[in-house]
Amino acid sequence: xxxxxxxxxxxxxxxxxxxxxxxxxxxxxxxxxxxxxxxxxxxxxxxxxxxxxxxxxxxxxxxxxxxxxxxxxxxxxxxxxxxxxxxxxxxxxxxxxxxxxxxxxxxxxxxxxxxxxxxxxxxxxxxxxxxxxxxxxxx
Numbered sequence: 001x002x003x004x005x006x007x008x009x010x011x012x013x014x015x016x017x018x019x020x021x022x023x024x025x026x027x028x029x030x031x032x033x034x035x036x037x038x039x040x041x042x043x044x045x046x047x048x049x050x051x052x053x054x055x056x057x058x059x060x061x062x063x064x065x066x067x068x069x070x071x072x073x074x075x076x077x078x079x080x081x082x083x084x085x086x087x088x089x090x091x092x093x094x095x096x097x098x099x100x101x102x103x104x105x106x107x108x109x110x111x112x113x114x115x116x117x118x119x120x121x122x123x124x125x126x127x128x129x130x131x132x133x134x135x136x137x138x139x
Contacts, residue, residue: 022097025073026110026139034105036076040064045079054085058092065100075105083123090115090133110139 025031044060045053053060057080068074080089093104108117110130115137118125130137 022094022135023103024106024137026106026137031073034073034075038076042079061096073103081124
């Protein structure tokens, strides 16, 4: 287990016991144990009509998470950032975490207290001020 995995495991345990906060790994170090969610999540979303996808996003995410072991490390949630979906991706992740705990490997960057997804000027570009969310970022 890498140093990042150890730090995430320790923080995740603390988060579940004390804060119930989603732990997000922003270190950029790949986790060997991480489960990719993109394909399974896209398949769940495709079962719905386009207008229903934003409304059912959390349910689809939970369906995918239920097929994973307890407290999994997950990565590749890029499908959630589709500009056609009108959701706050972090709020969806936090809400799902409260029902099925997991750790997330962030596929964007962390800078100056902000999680950044995508590149500025592109439709899927998002920034999230970490202090506005009930999360723990490891960087």
